Amino acid sequence: MTFTRGGLAALLAGMALVASAVPLKTDVAHSSVSAVFKQMNVPVESKFKTFNAQVDYDAAHPEKATARVDIDTASFDIGEAEYNKEVAGKDWFNAAKFPKATFVSSAIKPAGAGKLAVSGKLTIKGKTQDVTFPVTVKQEGPKQVFEGQLPIKRLAFNIGEGEWKDTSMVADEVVIKFRVAAGQ
Amino acid sequence: MQRYTTTAIVLHWLIAVLIIGAFTLGLVMTDIPGISPTKLKYFSWHKWAGVTVLLLATLRLLWRLKNRPPALPDTMPAWQRGAAHGLHHLLYVLIFAVPLSGYFYTLAAGFPVVYFGLFQLPVFIAKNPALAETLKPIHYWLNMIMAGLVGLHVAAALKHQFVDRDGTLGRMLPGRSH
Numbered sequence: 224m225t226f227t228r229g230g231l232a233a234l235l236a237g238m239a240l241v242a243s244a245v246p247l248k249t250d251v252a253h254s255s256v257s258a259v260f261k262q263m264n265v266p267v268e269s270k271f272k273t274f275n276a277q278v279d280y281d282a283a284h285p286e287k288a289t290a291r292v293d294i295d296t297a298s299f300d301i302g303e304a305e306y307n308k309e310v311a312g313k314d315w316f317n318a319a320k321f322p323k324a325t326f327v328s329s330a331i332k333p334a335g336a337g338k339l340a341v342s343g344k345l346t347i348k349g350k351t352q353d354v355t356f357p358v359t360v361k362q363e364g365p366k367q368v369f370e371g372q373l374p375i376k377r378l379a380f381n382i383g384e385g386e387w388k389d390t391s392m393v394a395d396e397v398v399i400k401f402r403v404a405a406g407q
Numbered sequence: 408m409q410r411y412t413t414t415a416i417v418l419h420w421l422i423a424v425l426i427i428g429a430f431t432l433g434l435v436m437t438d439i440p441g442i443s444p445t446k447l448k449y450f451s452w453h454k455w456a457g458v459t460v461l462l463l464a465t466l467r468l469l470w471r472l473k474n475r476p477p478a479l480p481d482t483m484p485a486w487q488r489g490a491a492h493g494l495h496h497l498l499y500v501l502i503f504a505v506p507l508s509g510y511f512y513t514l515a516a517g518f519p520v521v522y523f524g525l526f527q528l529p530v531f532i533a534k535n536p537a538l539a540e541t542l543k544p545i546h547y548w549l550n551m552i553m554a555g556l557v558g559l560h561v562a563a564a565l566k567h568q569f570v571d572r573d574g575t576l577g578r579m580l581p582g583r584s585h
């Protein structure tokens with residue numbers, strides 16, 4: 224028993240520091256990324272089946288948090304094989320050339336109880352935009368759950384070229400909805 | 408010979424035109440490979456036509472329950488009367504069953520119907536790909552059965568008109584009463 228009070232405190236502080244620096248493990252089965260769009264005014268919500276989220280978050284220091292999300296653009300699932308093939312194709316995501324859409328945070332600020340204001344760079348199909356959007360955080364069992372919605376304009380990312388530029392067919396406004404469940 | 412009421416005649420022919428249009432569009436649109444704006448447009452029109460059939464069919468059934476159709480010619484044998492009634496009942500069932508199967512199919516596929524692009528119609532069931540796979544052939548075969556029965560219906564009407572010359576068809580045609 225060589226621990227002194229000070230030594231124990233230092234050890235605990237050291238553990239806390241380590242804990243805040245350890246990135247959370249994303250629970251993909253309980254996370255989702257989807258896009259909501261309107262086709263001739265019909266609201267359609269479809270999921271990206273494959274994505275990876277890397278969140279580093281400590282509730283005690285939310286401003287130190289960072290987040291990165293990588294989405295496989297070819298995994299967008301509208302529900303029918305031929306639709307999915309079209310959407311992965313050249314006019315839409317061009318998944319062969321741009322296989323990933325990414326979000327990388329640049330600043331995360333606390334915005335009230337259970338809320339964060341997240342800023343960062345969103346890159347889709349080779350185009351990057353600065354975006355800021357609200358995220359809610361809640362504890363579900365041992366996991367932190369981050370949820371939010373990010374409205375974008377598809378044409379700003381060249382999503383839907385040629386005859387698909389017609390916004391009366393598919394509206395320009397698209398909302399990206401996400402839920403990331405992560406724990407240690 | 409006594410004719411159907413004007414309301415019944417109008418509803419009959421409106422529904423006939425819409426069913427033929429929606430049926431043809433259904434065959435054309437599912438034949439277009441991949442997806443294109445044209446194909447998506449046809450899908451929407453097809454759904455709007457189907458929903459309109461459903462609404463008109465409801466009006467028609469209500470009208471039919473309150474108004475007896477005109478009598479069939481006395482010369483018609485009993486088996487033909489039985490066959491005509493049976494066929495009419497089946498067609499009544501199908502003008503509901505065909506659009507309803509399509510409506511639930513599109514809901515299960517995750518595409519609610521926005522009538523004329525203006526307002527969203529009720530979503531009774533959540534997106535369910537397995538259910539959509541089940542409803543797809545049901546919608547198709549109900550349509551094929553209906554096409555067959557409409558063929559019989561038309562053939563019978565033409566037989567009455569040109570073979571029996573008994574005035575049966577005239578009861579459902581617009582124009583002056585004889």
